Amino acid sequence: MPVESVFARLEPLLPRVQKPIQYVGGELHSVVKDWDDPAGMGTPAGSEPVRWALMYPDAYEVGLPNQGVQILYELLNERDDVIAERTYSVWPDMEAVMREHGIPQFTVDGHRPVGAFDVFGVSFSTELGYTNLLTALDLAGIPLDAADRTDGHPIVVAGGHAAFNPEPIATFIDAAVLGDGEEAALRLTDIVRDWKRAGRPDGRDGLLMRLAVDGVAYVPAFYDVDYLADGRIQRVTPNRPGVPWRVSKHTVMDLDQWPYPKKPLVPLAETVHERYSVEIFRGCTRGCRFCQAGMITRPVRERSITTVGDMVQRGIAATGFEEVGLLSLSSADHSEIGEIAKGLADRYDGDNVSLSLPSTRVDAFNITLANELSRNGRRTGLTFAPEGGSERMRKVINKMVTEDDLIRTVATAYGNGWRQVKLYFMCGLPTETDDDVMQIADMARRVIKTGREAAGRKDIRCTISIGAFVPKPHTPFQWAAQLDHETVDKRLKALKSAVMNDRDYGRAIGIRYHDGRPSIVEGLLSRGDRRVGAVIRRVWEDGGRFDGWSEHFSYERWERCAAGVFADTPVSLDWFTTRERDLAEVLPWDHLDSGLDKDWMWADWQDAVREVEVDDCRWTPCYDCGVCPSQGTEIQVGPTGRQLLPLSVV
Amino acid sequence: MQRLWVRYAKRGRLRFTSHRDFARAFERALRRAGVPMAYSAGFSPHPKISYVGAAPTGVASEAEYLEIGLAERRDPDEVRRDLDAALPPGLDVIAVVEADQRGLADRVEASYWRIELPGVAETDARAALDRFLALASAPVERATKDGHRTIDARAAVLAAEVLAAQVRSPAPPGASQPGETAPNVPCAILDLVVRLTTPAVRPDDVVTALRQAAALSTPDTTLVTRLAQGRLDDSPPATDADETPAVGGIRLIDPLVANAGAVPPN
Numbered sequence: 001m002p003v004e005s006v007f008a009r010l011e012p013l014l015p016r017v018q019k020p021i022q023y024v025g026g027e028l029h030s031v032v033k034d035w036d037d038p039a040g041m042g043t044p045a046g047s048e049p050v051r052w053a054l055m056y057p058d059a060y061e062v063g064l065p066n067q068g069v070q071i072l073y074e075l076l077n078e079r080d081d082v083i084a085e086r087t088y089s090v091w092p093d094m095e096a097v098m099r100e101h102g103i104p105q106f107t108v109d110g111h112r113p114v115g116a117f118d119v120f121g122v123s124f125s126t127e128l129g130y131t132n133l134l135t136a137l138d139l140a141g142i143p144l145d146a147a148d149r150t151d152g153h154p155i156v157v158a159g160g161h162a163a164f165n166p167e168p169i170a171t172f173i174d175a176a177v178l179g180d181g182e183e184a185a186l187r188l189t190d191i192v193r194d195w196k197r198a199g200r201p202d203g204r205d206g207l208l209m210r211l212a213v214d215g216v217a218y219v220p221a222f223y224d225v226d227y228l229a230d231g232r233i234q235r236v237t238p239n240r241p242g243v244p245w246r247v248s249k250h251t252v253m254d255l256d257q258w259p260y261p262k263k264p265l266v267p268l269a270e271t272v273h274e275r276y277s278v279e280i281f282r283g284c285t286r287g288c289r290f291c292q293a294g295m296i297t298r299p300v301r302e303r304s305i306t307t308v309g310d311m312v313q314r315g316i317a318a319t320g321f322e323e324v325g326l327l328s329l330s331s332a333d334h335s336e337i338g339e340i341a342k343g344l345a346d347r348y349d350g351d352n353v354s355l356s357l358p359s360t361r362v363d364a365f366n367i368t369l370a371n372e373l374s375r376n377g378r379r380t381g382l383t384f385a386p387e388g389g390s391e392r393m394r395k396v397i398n399k400m401v402t403e404d405d406l407i408r409t410v411a412t413a414y415g416n417g418w419r420q421v422k423l424y425f426m427c428g429l430p431t432e433t434d435d436d437v438m439q440i441a442d443m444a445r446r447v448i449k450t451g452r453e454a455a456g457r458k459d460i461r462c463t464i465s466i467g468a469f470v471p472k473p474h475t476p477f478q479w480a481a482q483l484d485h486e487t488v489d490k491r492l493k494a495l496k497s498a499v500m501n502d503r504d505y506g507r508a509i510g511i512r513y514h515d516g517r518p519s520i521v522e523g524l525l526s527r528g529d530r531r532v533g534a535v536i537r538r539v540w541e542d543g544g545r546f547d548g549w550s551e552h553f554s555y556e557r558w559e560r561c562a563a564g565v566f567a568d569t570p571v572s573l574d575w576f577t578t579r580e581r582d583l584a585e586v587l588p589w590d591h592l593d594s595g596l597d598k599d600w601m602w603a604d605w606q607d608a609v610r611e612v613e614v615d616d617c618r619w620t621p622c623y624d625c626g627v628c629p630s631q632g633t634e635i636q637v638g639p640t641g642r643q644l645l646p647l648s649v650v
Numbered sequence: 651m652q653r654l655w656v657r658y659a660k661r662g663r664l665r666f667t668s669h670r671d672f673a674r675a676f677e678r679a680l681r682r683a684g685v686p687m688a689y690s691a692g693f694s695p696h697p698k699i700s701y702v703g704a705a706p707t708g709v710a711s712e713a714e715y716l717e718i719g720l721a722e723r724r725d726p727d728e729v730r731r732d733l734d735a736a737l738p739p740g741l742d743v744i745a746v747v748e749a750d751q752r753g754l755a756d757r758v759e760a761s762y763w764r765i766e767l768p769g770v771a772e773t774d775a776r777a778a779l780d781r782f783l784a785l786a787s788a789p790v791e792r793a794t795k796d797g798h799r800t801i802d803a804r805a806a807v808l809a810a811e812v813l814a815a816q817v818r819s820p821a822p823p824g825a826s827q828p829g830e831t832a833p834n835v836p837c838a839i840l841d842l843v844v845r846l847t848t849p850a851v852r853p854d855d856v857v858t859a860l861r862q863a864a865a866l867s868t869p870d871t872t873l874v875t876r877l878a879q880g881r882l883d884d885s886p887p888a889t890d891a892d893e894t895p896a897v898g899g900i901r902l903i904d905p906l907v908a909n910a911g912a913v914p915p916n
Binding site for chain 1: 663664666670671672674675677678679680681682689707708738739740870871
């Protein structure tokens with residue numbers, strides 16, 4: 001049955017909303033396929049396509065550049081038996097207009113109602129998108145509670161890093177996919193297709209059973225959670241035969257086989273990243289103990305220098321972007337990053353194409369790299385992430401860099417003509433004291449003092465950017481107490497006044513931080529269990545939207561709704577956030593397998609407290625984190641010894 | 651450096667492209683199309699592009715203009731073809747010609763707007779327009795970045811007429827539910843020639859004036875299209891075949907026309 005586009009009803013309303021361009025679609029490389037005949041070949045009987053609505057649960061300007069969604073969109077649409085369209089969170093002004101006129105959540109490609117698709121896939125890079133999921137479900141006419149959905153509704157599948165603990169949204173989703181999405185999305189598609197072609201045996205429940213038994217996805221409804229009287233989890237058990245006790249993450253091996261995005265979307269609207277991004281490797285084994293991304297994406301798998309070169313060449317030609325981002329969790333660690341940087345800088349010399357690396361570790365080599373990448377003359381800002389303010393703190397988090405190294409590196413940067421250096425830190429790390437945070441000020445003073453000597457001029461600047469630490473699942477800090485926001489704010493205020501009152505250096509140092517309260521909510525949603533779902537729902541019903549945006553976020557609302565939901569229960573907002581856990585406690589995500597050995601993580605947590613560091617397994621013997629043997633994966637790194645040849649003139 | 655003048659259109663859903671959005675999309679299209687742009691000198695080089703007063707966001711246009719500077723000579727018609735292919739459908743390049751010495755901006759004195767008013771009967775629109783034209787001035791308030799500003803919507807209007815009302819479905823085909831017949835509603839069409847002034851009088855200012863000063867009940871949403879820009883010409887058409895758009899005997903001469911052999915299609 002054809003599905004009507006809602007665009008004709010939407011169009012006359014667009015002049016009433018802010019930035020209407022974000023709702024009209026039509027981006028370069030976007031795809032609109034025929035609903036019943038996606039291949040355009042006629043419709044053989046029994047070949048009903050699988051239809052995906054992919055969502056990034058934030059505003060279009062943030063969601064459009066998201067790599068995960070773009071990769072899946074392109075990959076799925078390459079198949080003739082799949083339709084994949086995109087949808088994003090609508091701003092409150094648009095939500096009001098849609099409710100007033102009965103317009104459902106729609107895709108920006110075909111402007112088709114999200115409720116008409118088979119699979120509604122939502123990618124969560126951050127837990128603060130959970131309330132936006134509820135808005136989208138509600139606007140789509142999909143019951144918020146998965147248990148209330150019927151055969152006519154899409155299955156709602158969560159992905160992205162937050163899916164490694166989907167328990168807080170367990171009642172709102174039908175399934176969660178852990179880990180790399182490329183192969184998993186295709187496999188899930190096959191299962192849906194086979195089920196549809198078989199005449200949808202046992203309806204929705206039958207499909208979810210197929211997904212769960214296959215192991216491609218975690219289906220929360222098939223697990224029961226029992227609690228102890230003190231509020232801790234007693235056990236999590238499958239409630240159906242055939243459902244696995246633990247669900248594993250997916251790991252794509254050989255990134256050269258998956259060179260996506262090939263044709264990234266080029267939006268008309270302005271978005272947060274306007275560049276061609278290529279992932280030069282996935283995974284990280286630096287072992288920073290706070291870093292969930294580094295822990296759940298192991299092992300390191302490099303994309304080869306030649307594939308990177310080909311992807312950049314095609315990506316620039318296909319998009320017209322002027323900037324290329326070489327992405328990964330620690331880009332300078334690619335075994336051939338020097339050759340990649342030089343090769344690309346040579347290729348695009350004089351072409352007004354700029355190359356960038358995201359924030360890097362503090363390492364002199366990174367300056368050489370940055371110099372190469374900025375060969376065309378722009379040396380504005382360099383960003384480093386020491387994360388911990390004191391040397392002691394950096395041992396706790398396993399960010400192995402000494403104060404002297406750091407000062408020397410930054411001074412080199414100024415000496416090479418860089419005028420502005422940005423330093424990232426965290427506040428509220430385990431075992432942190434007031435003094436650890438105050439040492440950030442000392443470090444910044446030394447940076448400017450040494451930098452002025454190296455640069456031979458006084459007009460250099462250093463910006464300190466500080467975020468509050470949130471303990472994350474599947475990290476050695478998953479047991480740690482989160483620091484209360486009052487103490488975070490107190491430490492940051494003291495640091496700020498120390499910096500601002502410095503007569504010699506204060507004016508050369510900028511300091512940026514946010515208050516600690518949103519991090520407490522992030523902490524609740526990160527390490528919460530199924531009981532947190534009721535809080536999310538109440539916050540949403542109370543008007544909570546766009547929690548990642550300070551102008552929309554209300555801590556008061558979260559605090560009030562949490563207090564209401566948890567009244568007369570043994571748990572509370574504090575219980576989920578500022579409480580330290582012990583080894584014996586069943587954690588809400590223990591049945592979700594990131595490959596990390598829990599005993600190793602506990603030992604690493606103990607090492608953290610004792611300020612013992614651990615080396616990267618790429619260069620030193622394996623320290624048995626558990627991932628490779630349990631997942632059947634291995635480290636894939638170069639060097640390949642190959643080079644980027646000059647591009648032939650077309 | 652070769653200077654080229656470009657006439658382009660903003661059509662359909664892409665009329666919601668803001669000027670900034672268009673500028674970004676256009677620069678990328680230039681790169682994809684391999685147009686050898688000249689860049690400004692300095693710390694942060696930019697391709698040489700200059701725009702002539704862009705239509706407001708949400709307003710469609712058949713007549714937007716800009717000038718580009720090329721580092722190497724190219725055939726204007728090839729540039730037109732390549733650029734049009736590189737831009738998404740809805741942002742369409744209509745014509746590209748060699749620039750003339752006299753600036754593009756000097757060739758734009760006025761703009762020809764068409765405003766569709768769904769739900770408004772022709773007779774009502776005509777009566778309101780007569781009242782509006784009889785006014786000496788029609789001050790309207792417009793919200794700006796810095797608060798409110800009062801603009802005279804009357805003085806800049808050089809000519810205006812209401813065309814025979816068309817019957818228009820309130821929503822395009824396909825929008826209604828199956829089996830349901832969309833009721834047709836009248837839709838008055840108002841054509842305006844508005845002189846370029848500072849501050850510019852926009853078509854929605856005239857609609858506001860029709861509502862406030864001439865008591866016309868206007869719909870929530872109007873569809874506005876810029877049909878032409880150019881120099882004013884009130885001489886009679888040279889031939890019967892002259893299809894230069896005209897309102898009340900006033901025609902606008904396309905800024906690109908004066909260049910030999912460069913009469914654009916359309």
